[in-house]
Amino acid sequence: MSQSPKKPLAVLQKAVNKKVSVxxxxEYEYRGRMSNIDPYMNxxxxxxxxxxxxxxxxxxxxVVIRGNNVLYIKIDKDF
Amino acid sequence: MSQSPKKPLAVLQKAVNKKVSVxxxxEYEYRGRMSNIDPYMNxxxxxxxxxxxxxxxxxxxxVVIRGNNVLYIKIDKDF
Amino acid sequence: MSQSPKKPLAVLQKAVNKKVSVxxxxEYEYRGRMSNIDPYMNxxxxxxxxxxxxxxxxxxxxVVIRGNNVLYIKIDKDF
Amino acid sequence: MSQSPKKPLAVLQKAVNKKVSVxxxxEYEYRGRMSNIDPYMNxxxxxxxxxxxxxxxxxxxxVVIRGNNVLYIKIDKDF
Amino acid sequence: MSQSPKKPLAVLQKAVNKKVSVxxxxEYEYRGRMSNIDPYMNxxxxxxxxxxxxxxxxxxxxVVIRGNNVLYIKIDKDF
Amino acid sequence: MSQSPKKPLAVLQKAVNKKVSVxxxxEYEYRGRMSNIDPYMNxxxxxxxxxxxxxxxxxxxxVVIRGNNVLYIKIDKDF
Amino acid sequence: MSQSPKKPLAVLQKAVNKKVSVxxxxEYEYRGRMSNIDPYMNxxxxxxxxxxxxxxxxxxxxVVIRGNNVLYIKIDKDF
Known part of the structure; x- marks a missing residue:
């Protein structure tokens, strides 16, 4: 049932140009188009x-958000 | 009684595609199917x-949860 | 009086399959059988x-507890 | 639609001499001209x-702000 | 007056089998015989x-105390 | 307009012997002559x-201030 | 005016056997003779x-104080 699933960072990298919630x-959350992301989650x-x-x-x-502050990154469903 | 038990990260890796609670x-907890995980626990x-x-x-x-926020990952019993 | 005492991580590794309190x-504490542990104390x-x-x-x-949250691991006396 | 987007740190490096909000x-925020920045976000x-x-x-x-304190760096729109 | 003083970690290593307060x-403190210690202060x-x-x-x-929680280790005077 | 601007740590290194606010x-702040600084911002x-x-x-x-506590270092204007 | 000033850690190393406040x-502070110190500020x-x-x-x-807890080390004036 699983063809080698992608690693979390690869999935984020693949979501570049999509809308995300960081x-x-x-209690802060940032929504926008993810123009890029690096392995530290900047x-x-x-x-x-x-x-x-x-x-x-x-x-x-x-805006560049420093990765160490991130709790999660949600990828919008419609992408 | 013990045949070389698996390391914690190997057990998590083996639980890919199973349901987990992170x-x-x-006080937040996230439940869902664990599509993948890396050694940092992202x-x-x-x-x-x-x-x-x-x-x-x-x-x-x-959603990708950044590993440093994780307290524990519970693997659902029925898996 | 001391024959080369074991390092803390080696003692934990040797307690695999024993009951521990993490x-x-x-104020949370987890008790159970320690199936495995790694040097980061996952x-x-x-x-x-x-x-x-x-x-x-x-x-x-x-359950896998992420090591950085650990305060101490107590090994049950009767082991 | 995407020609290889720039990594977050490269975008910050390219914003040197522009006005930013750090x-x-x-609850503190610092606004000024970003004279320089390094990969740690100092x-x-x-x-x-x-x-x-x-x-x-x-x-x-x-002023030099130590990178580990940074939540985000916003690059002023008009640049 | 000083013949090459010992480094802090070497002094702790030399105090193995002595009574210490960790x-x-x-506000917690743990007293007992220090069976062993590693450079991370586990x-x-x-x-x-x-x-x-x-x-x-x-x-x-x-008990194994994870080193990153340690504020200080006091070596009992009578040793 | 910009001739290769200096990196933040190089600017701090160049401010040795000047008055700074750390x-x-x-809410603490320390003012004095910065006798020296290292890359960790000690x-x-x-x-x-x-x-x-x-x-x-x-x-x-x-006094030596440990770098990880530093929020920012301000270099006095008149230098 | 400045003949190559000493790095912060070298100054601390040179203060071995002097009285310091850590x-x-x-809000805790420890005063005593600094018998030794390492680069992590243990x-x-x-x-x-x-x-x-x-x-x-x-x-x-x-007593050995773990370096990561240190805010500053003050070297007594009369040394």
Whole structure:
């Protein structure tokens, strides 16, 4: 049933240019197009929106999130 | 009584495609099918559900949890 | 009086298949049979029980605890 | 649609001499011209301003922020 | 006055089989015979006693304390 | 407009013997002459003054601050 | 004016056998003769005294402080 599944970092790499939600250890979450990501999970987001406890907090343009703050990265279903 | 037991990471690797619960250092827990995992315990979950203090909080599709946040990974008994 | 004492990690490795208590930095403690352990102190427990501040909280089957959360591992006296 | 996108650290390196906002894990934020940055995200800011919870707190000249404190680095849109 | 003083880790290694107090970052302290220690300061204690804010809390047999939790290790004077 | 700007650590190294303010993750700040600094940002300060939330708290002579505590190092303008 | 200043760790190494104050990230401070120190800032103190928020708390004999807890090490002026 499983043909060699992809490693988590390879799946993230493959999701480049897709929309993602980056949740941090705090209650902040950033949604945007993932322009790139590296193995440390440093993420470059475009057209990023910052959510605090689920509601829109501010709009960013281009932002690099330092990987060590990341709790999870959710890949939007429609991709 | 013991034939060379498997190392923890090897047991996790062998549980790929099984259902697991990933508990974080916070009160959050994620349940889903473990599509893959790497030695740092970065986990790719499919059909993930987020539980907060034991009750369902939200449904995710595909999510990568960064390994350093993991407290434990429980492998469902029926596997 | 001392014939070359064993290093802490070697003692843990030798306790594989014995019953242990794994105390975390939080007030949680996990008791079960230590199926395996690696040098980072990632631990695989079988028939694990979770205790919170000393009272039984829930029963797990097979669980891998990520080593960086471990405060100490106590090896049951009768082993 | 994607011509090999740049890695997050390369994008930061390319933003040298542009205006950025460096948000820390605390509520502090530093805005200024990013004179340089290294792969650990140590940042040298010139004409830096310190904001606390969004309001100007003090003016710095030349400051080096240690990378491990960084939550994200936002690159100003007009660059 | 000083003939090449010993490095901290060498002094700990030389104190194997002596009684020590291991203080953690929390208010917990563990006293017992230090059966062994490694360079990461993982400590194996025998006949260990757990003290919380100075008063005896519980008795352990054999316990391995993970080094990263250690604040200091005090070597009993009479050794 | 930019002739190869200096890396943050090189700028700090070049500021040796200048007056700096070293801000820690806590509300403490240390001001003095930076006698030396290494790549981990361990800093040797001379004639150091400790400030707590902006007011003078105590006077030190020679102090080495461990780099991992550093939030930022500000180089005094007049240098 | 500066003849190649010494690196912070070299200055600490040169202060072996002098009296120092070791301040931790918590409000604890340890004063004593620094018998030795290694590059990780693990410190061996003799005739150590523990201060809490500035007042004497207890007397230690020989103690090894794990380096990662250190905020700063102050070298007594009269040395």
């Amino acid at each position: 949740r941090l250890k705090s 993420v470059l987001l475009l057209d990023a929106e910052e959510y605090l406890s689920g509601s829109l907090h501010s709009n960013f343009g281009k | 508990r974080l250092k916070s 986990v790719l979950l499919l059909d993930a559900e987020e539980y907060l203090s034991g009750s369902l909080h939200s449904n995710f599709g595909k | 105390r975390l930095k939080s 631990v695989l427990l079988l028939d694990a029980e979770e205790y919170l501040s000393g009272s039984l909280h829930s029963n797990f089957g097979k | 948000r820390l894990k605390s 940042v040298l800011l010139l004409d830096a301003e310190e904001y606390l919870s969004g309001s100007l707190h003090s003016n710095f000249g030349k | 203080r953690l970052k929390s 400590v194996l204690l025998l006949d260990a006693e757990e003290y919380l804010s100075g008063s005896l809390h519980s008795n352990f047999g054999k | 801000r820690l993750k806590s 800093v040797l300060l001379l004639d150091a003054e400790e400030y707590l939330s902006g007011s003078l708290h105590s006077n030190f002579g020679k | 301040r931790l990230k918590s 410190v061996l103190l003799l005739d150590a005294e523990e201060y809490l928020s500035g007042s004497l708390h207890s007397n230690f004999g020989k």
